Amino acid sequence: MYGAPALPPDFVSLPYANPDAPKGGRIVFGNTGGFDSLNPFVQKGTAPWQLRFWGYESLMGRSWDEPFTLYGLLAESIRTAPDRSWVEFTLRPEARFSDGSPVTVEDVIWSYETLGTQGHLRYRGFASQIQSIVQTGERSLKINFNTDDRELALIAGMRPILKKAQWQGVDFTASGLDNIPIGTGAYVISDFEAGRNVTLRRNPDYWAKELPFRRGTQNFDEMRIEFYGDGTVLFEAFKAGELTVMREFNAEKWDAQYGFPAVLRGDVIKSEIPHQRPSGMTGFVMNTRRAPFDDWRVREAMLLAFNFEYINDTVTGGAQPRITSYFSSSELAMQPGPATGKVLELLEPYADALLPGALEGYALPASDGTARNRGNLRRAVDLLAAAGWTVQNGELRNAQGTPFAFEVLLRQGDGGNQTVIEIYSRALSRLGIQVDVSTVDDAQYAARIDQYDFDMTTFRRELSLSPGNEQRLYWGSDGVDVPGTRNLMGVASGAVDGLIDRMLATDSREEFTAAVRALDRVLTTGRYVIPLWQYDVGRIAHARKLRFPEQLPIYGDRTGFLPDVWWYDED
Template identity: 45%
Template structure:
């Protein structure tokens, strides 16, 4: 009986209940799905892509777990999608639309007070057993109680859940007013109840997971590599969402502990593609013979998404960063112009927005009437220049010794209770010097931190730079054990519940979340709630911009740069469709090109 698993059981839907909504093949956050019910494949996939060959993907880092659904350990993230599927699949050409995968249909009402999923009767796990409503309910309860903080947060909003029949599940939300929840549930990974022990689920494990996805784990070399083999009996290979995807017979994930060795391995052809993140390397590091001969292809892709943005993050849990005037002063002392010219060939832009380069960004835009309505209870705390859109990040003369910004920063620091004592900036009362540590893990992060440290020294501030490996960096970041780190939050065109995970008050005290700065502002939570309640795309955009203004007003992080393009290098044995998704590159749409006979 399922009632022991869920909060409590619901009655079977009556005919009147079902009349309130119709089953659908897809669901969009706002508006209607872009593709009709008769679509045959995703527009960014090649339905005629050949099957076969092997893709070797290089990954910088290591792993000690095959379970990406828990906090502990460093997991192989590719288990999601490749091995473990969700009820529905994203349409990567739309802000936030889901199409049927394990769930053949979805049903909700206008208020989105519930959602019902009807499973595809063909759906099977890799061991041949059917995917049932019982597995869905088990997965929901397991992740709600023992999963990652974001899953616990999302799934705990479900007030009631029940299997209406062996293939149908309904979730009720109890009037929480979160219109994204039907889609959040649609993205829930589904695990087989019979193969998962809840008592040990939260422990790191190299146990091969059983999923319903297109691949199975066939070999694991702990910390070094994982091999995935395409399941010839994959139940969903002919679904429209999958046509032209999952084309390689084998995918091997090779892990590298050191960045330079990682790149050298690519040059030798030891893995098939890399996403380049260093402008210096992209600018002059790809002059090796395979590039000149055309064996290695470089793709520059412009996406329709908010530009990935790097920030130097203040951990406001630390007393040294508790005063906003200190954070404002340090923002003034960061010399982007010098760093961009000397390190990055001017390839980067810079914005204070957390949704840079998109319609969701509030940077440089005045508030509209809807934004003002959202912000009214908190408007007195938001600087007028952020409200009217005139705020701009400080610009230096690019010399590395900008005097005007230095004077302005010292004035703010004086207001915060600091004064220069010779060459050292100290608190007036305690005489404690202003000093902190910048934790880094890559060469680029270290160069930026060292340049920033040099600029801070001119103000009497001592910032030490500590370089650690990727494993230690992740452990310290997840545990909020740092003063300052460089971080990036990837955003979509339909931000939702994950924003609580990034900036919400509850997340600030929950290790494993991404509220690295420790923000605890009721205005942030209020703007996220307004965003989730929006029914119209225009109202939604205004709510996100209002959130953006609140985040900018807190000076929680120093904007470092915005990445305007995706830089992908691949060996020409790997081919990709001509069409690119709104979200950018998608390796699951690529295929293997056999060597040409001579």
């Protein structure tokens, strides 16, 4: 995207992979909930989230040490116009599906067209930006774009490639457990028990096992996912040795509850993985499609009533810092104080529509850390009154007499967030607000989220050092009324849309950074999410025989690290 790739054409392996890592062994993960599909590329059903990363590949692959660089994977070469208006890929002659059949240009074109029209919504936005796809040679194809967007040439290389012949006469959108997509990746599903477990085996004939991009990766012979009803049962299974690896997101639990016998014996190792990526956004999202959260003053009052300092101390021991904006802890984060320089220049055309704080500066409400949070609650009362909500007979009501009541939608097994909401609800009750908590299974949760059938729910968006077109999917105004997008809060902002456009069109790294910082300001001052704490370091407890390289990628523990560059060491 900017500059040149860091690795030379004759690189041996990715810098954070061990090219001499042994092959073999087994790794067992745990998920909460269940699954009713093994097709991760369609909107219907719930598939194990890991599947689209473990068994499927694209024309290009990402190095997690370089935010703006891709390397050839199924494609042996890439050509693109100086203005990025088109890109041409040439397939490697050795590229194969897991059944041994060759990957053809026809498979690639079919995959792009099918995913773009029938696949999961995350693939459809890119499809609308393609003017044409044409075969240009026995192993080459050219994609022409209809949009001025420099990132499209890279995104084009990241679509999963599936086998066209498998789906002739078969409804791709209806596939679930009965028809598992054939991919080109190193792993294939060898066994599963619906809703309970799924096992993948490494393909001994994997086509890319000697490719430098893959050297030292995909080292386990078997990878298995076990499913549990909730996080507590999952943790007990790990302590009992049923699982071999466990990610922990709570710093206090990491310190207090990982002293069980296997850790003391040294059979389980606690590893901490630093990273340089943005915080992303984790918290509770408010659906602005519905009253009362369509009023920014109400949303600010919700933030004021959320006693982060007290809740953080109660739940994590105060060990994890708060998320302060969507790109906090990175160079892309909005800067403190008033907007200046290029950021101000980018925001000024939208000044009349921006919410308070976007231009003059904004920081999340902070409490004194006590349980009562009186000062912030008083400010919340004033904002709610300005928005037309006053206490009448002990209940907060509007001018029409409608009580202020809302539902928090939680996924079954989400005990950690349930604890947070219980504390939060007690504070809201002091304002006269009634909170109802609904806990539903995975299928119901997914269906309600797809239809935006919620008032408030949990929210997590991981953000990268190279944000791009996915930002439209997350908070572009086109996703407000379309079911199934990731714009859960219902952002409909000309400033957001315009800043994403500027971010994607520029060929200047300086302007790109300014555009993201400006976008961060608009999203943060939109008061759409009540932020929680950062995952400032990755915490992984794992069996002693599981190892990883000493050199770590700048993204730390993210997709592309575990299990990709780990290995099993019997000794």
